[in-house]
Amino acid sequence: MGVLDGLRAALGLKAEADARREADPEDLFGMSTAYMTMHADLGYESVGEAALCFSGVDASSFHDAVDEVEAILAAGQEETGTAFDVTADGHGYEWVVLADDDTEDLVTSMHFAADTFVEQGYGSRLLAAVFGYERPDRRADDGRPQRAYWIYSFRRGSFYPFAPAGGRDRNNSAEFKLESVLDGELDVEADKEYWYPLWPSEDGRHPWE
Amino acid sequence: MDWKPDWGLRARMGLTMFLLFALYIVFAAGIMLYTGGGMFVFLLIFGGFTVAQYYFSDTLTLKSMGAKTVSAEEYPDLHRTIERLSQQADLPKPKVAVVDERVPNAFATGRNQKNAAVAVTTGLLRTLDQDELEGVLAHELAHVKNRDMMVMTFASLLGTIAFMFVRWGAFFGGGRGRGGNRGGGGILVAILISLVVWIISYILMRALSRYREYAADRGAAAITGKPSALASALVSISSGVEKIPDKDLRDEAEMNAFFIIPLKSGVVGRLFSTHPPTEKRIEQLRTLEREMEGF
Numbered sequence: 001m002g003v004l005d006g007l008r009a010a011l012g013l014k015a016e017a018d019a020r021r022e023a024d025p026e027d028l029f030g031m032s033t034a035y036m037t038m039h040a041d042l043g044y045e046s047v048g049e050a051a052l053c054f055s056g057v058d059a060s061s062f063h064d065a066v067d068e069v070e071a072i073l074a075a076g077q078e079e080t081g082t083a084f085d086v087t088a089d090g091h092g093y094e095w096v097v098l099a100d101d102d103t104e105d106l107v108t109s110m111h112f113a114a115d116t117f118v119e120q121g122y123g124s125r126l127l128a129a130v131f132g133y134e135r136p137d138r139r140a141d142d143g144r145p146q147r148a149y150w151i152y153s154f155r156r157g158s159f160y161p162f163a164p165a166g167g168r169d170r171n172n173s174a175e176f177k178l179e180s181v182l183d184g185e186l187d188v189e190a191d192k193e194y195w196y197p198l199w200p201s202e203d204g205r206h207p208w209e
Numbered sequence: 210m211d212w213k214p215d216w217g218l219r220a221r222m223g224l225t226m227f228l229l230f231a232l233y234i235v236f237a238a239g240i241m242l243y244t245g246g247g248m249f250v251f252l253l254i255f256g257g258f259t260v261a262q263y264y265f266s267d268t269l270t271l272k273s274m275g276a277k278t279v280s281a282e283e284y285p286d287l288h289r290t291i292e293r294l295s296q297q298a299d300l301p302k303p304k305v306a307v308v309d310e311r312v313p314n315a316f317a318t319g320r321n322q323k324n325a326a327v328a329v330t331t332g333l334l335r336t337l338d339q340d341e342l343e344g345v346l347a348h349e350l351a352h353v354k355n356r357d358m359m360v361m362t363f364a365s366l367l368g369t370i371a372f373m374f375v376r377w378g379a380f381f382g383g384g385r386g387r388g389g390n391r392g393g394g395g396i397l398v399a400i401l402i403s404l405v406v407w408i409i410s411y412i413l414m415r416a417l418s419r420y421r422e423y424a425a426d427r428g429a430a431a432i433t434g435k436p437s438a439l440a441s442a443l444v445s446i447s448s449g450v451e452k453i454p455d456k457d458l459r460d461e462a463e464m465n466a467f468f469i470i471p472l473k474s475g476v477v478g479r480l481f482s483t484h485p486p487t488e489k490r491i492e493q494l495r496t497l498e499r500e501m502e503g504f
Contacts, residue, residue, distance in 0.1 A: 053459070091459035128458060151458070168455055173340060173441035175453075176491075180437060180498040196458035 021157040021187075023123065025114040028152060030159070030186045031131055032107040038133055041181055044148060046103045047132035051208035052096040052113050053198070054125045065120035069096065069113050076112060080105040084113075087208070090201065093127060095208040106131075114154075126154040130198060132206055144204050148174055150186070151198060158189040166203050222424075225417045229364055232409055236371065239402045256366065263362045267304070267326045270318035276306035276328040287334070291327060291346055298350045298432045303327045313337065313446045317349035318358060325353040337442050344429055344439030345446075351428025357421050364410075364417055371407035426490055427497065436494040436501065443494075447487040 038044040056062065066086065073084040073096070082100040089095060096113050100106045110129055117126055129152040138146040148163040148171075161178035163171040175195070179188055189195060198207035271278065281288040288305055295302045303319065306328035313333040319325030327349045329342075337345065352358070430436040444453075454461070 089459075091457065093459050153458075170453065170455065172444060172453065173338075173438055176441050176444070176495075177437040177498065180440075180495040183495070183499075192453045195453050196461050197455060198459065199457050 023126070023152075023154040023157040025111055025118055027157065027159075027187060028107060028111045028114060028129055031110075031150065031152075032104050034150065034182055034186050035103045035107075035131075035133075037182060037185055038178075042177065043135050043137055044133040045136060046101075046106070047134050047147070047206070048101045048106075049097065049099050049206065049208075050106050050110055050129065050131045051098065051206070052110060052129050053093050053127040053208070054096075054117065054122075055092070055127060056094050057122070057125060061120075062122060062125070065117060065122050068120060069116045072112050072116055073098075073109060076109055080109065082106065082109040084109070089208070097208050123154070128153055128198065130207055146171070146174065148178060149198070149207065150178075150182075151196075153189065153194065153196075156189055156194055157187070159186040160189040160195045162195065162197050164197065164200060164203075168199065170197060222417065222420050225413050225420070226364065229410060229413050229417075232406055232413070236402065236406045239399065256370070263320055263359070267319040267324050270316070271304075271306050271326055271328060274308055274316065274328065275310070276308045276326075278304050278306045278326070287329070290339075290343060291350075294343060294347050294350055294432055298347070298354055298428070300325075300350060300354055303350070303353060307331060307334075315345050315349055317352040319353060320358055320362075321356065322353055325358075327353070333446070336445055340433075340435060340438035341442035341445065343433050344435060344442045347429035347432040348425045348439060350432065351425040352421070354428060355421065355424055357425070360421065361414075361418065364414055368407060368410035368414055371403045371410060422490065423493055426494060430494065430497045430501075434501065436497040440491045440494040440498075443487050443491060 035046055038046075056066075070084070070086065073082070076082055077084065080100065080102070082098055082105050084099070085097045087095050087097060098106055098109050098113070100109065110131075114126060114129060117123055131150045131152075132147065133149065134145040134147045136145050146163070148161060150159050151162050152159050159182075161175040161182075163174040163178070165171040182188060200207050200209060270276075279287075284305065284307065287307075291305055292302050301323055303317070304326035306326055308314075308328055308330045310330040311332040313330060313336040315327070315329040315333055317325060317327050327346060329346070333345065334342070426436075426439060429439050433439070
């Protein structure tokens with residue numbers, strides 16, 4: 001370790017750089033095996049939907065990029081049957097919402113979409129990829145199945161769990177369990193200060209709805 | 210229930226106990242040498258004090274913590290939970306006490322498995338959900354099961370005596386005066402030795418007590434089968450929950466766009482951040498969780 005490395009370590013800059021890794025759309029494929037673990041070991045099932053959150057740019061080249069993403073997903077829809085929709089939310093972000101009962105196809109389509117943004121030079125506009133799960137055997141207070149999400153943060157290049165528990169509460173116990181079981185299989189964000197929630201607009205809905 | 214022995218833990222605890230005991234012998238020999246045996250009486254008094262403290266530990270600790278023993282009528286749910294967990298841990302049901310205190314906390318006391326008490330604060334009952342509460346109660350029951358009160362009392366005996374000696378040694382030395390040639394200097398050295406012994410035993414005690422906490426966490430996981438519930442309780446109690454943000458990613462991403470390194474974990478934060486034992490305990494519980502899932 002050189003002198004500068006030592007200095008950087010002492011100042012905490014190194015830890016910051018180490019903790020943060022470059023986002024890589026390939027990471028998303030980790031979800032295709034993770035969902036089996038989710039099902040077999042934890043009793044979670046895919047809700048059949050996943051969504052990609054990005055912030056738009058008012059430039060024609062960006063609109064072209066979005067068109068390209070839509071074209072690729074439309075082509076994929078014929079092959080895999082993955083339905084898609086592009087929507088906007090109240091926070092000023094846009095979403096590519098994907099629907100497919102086959103989780104493999106869902107993950108593949110998500111990768112296509114994210115990868116296309118990156119190839120068009122708009123990788124920095126990607127915020128998060130969100131995969132929805134629910135436990136049919138566990139019901140929340142309102143009678144709905146308990147939900148949990150795996151969020152891939154493109155800012156951090158890592159996954160983290162998010163289990164909304166009604167209102168602005170999180171089910172920390174469920175999130176902890178997801179983290180401990182899936183860590184290793186997914187690149188889980190170690191620093192919990194970055195486990196930012198994506199609150200749904202109202203209870204029982206998905207963050208992208 | 211699977212009460213797996215942790216040999217690494219046991220070895221470290223054995224070593225700590227051995228070191229404490231060796232320290233004890235050196236200390237006693239040093240005292241005898243410099244005071245000519247007069248201090249022996251002094252040691253006996255405080256030894257007796259500690260033994261008494263050990264025998265009355267359950268009532269004494271409850272009193273000093275402001276805990277009130279509660280009946281099954283007053284707290285039916287709490288009683289039922291502790292009863293079930295005791296059964297699971299193969300323990301007689303301990304006394305149940307409650308402290309009227311907002312800060313969430315819990316402790317166990319008692320010299321053996323038959324004379325034990327488990328106390329919780331009202332803040333704990335309010336903060337945790339049922340699973341988390343069971344995790345914490347199982348942790349306390351594991352302390353009882355591991356006879357930690359006995360281990361810790363024995364281990365702290367030396368430290369207590371050394372501390373007393375440092376505090377009151379000068380007073381006792383002053384009354385001795387008859388030694389002539391080595392009285393004053395002898396007492397000074399004895400105090401110095403006591404000080405060193407106190408510091409070392411303090412460090413060893415802390416290590417020992419940390420190991421006992423890990424062991425109790427492991428025991429709690431064995432009793433409830435839910436390491437994650439205890440971990441989430443630890444996070445709630447140690448206010449670690451505040452670390453997990455409740456601010457929406459989309460709002461936060463907007464703000465952080467202005468900074469190269471997000472402020473929250475910037476240079477200063479890293480420089481002063483430590484790893485509190487809670488994080489290590491959670492790390493261990495995660496390992497347990499993974500073991501239980503068969504990884």
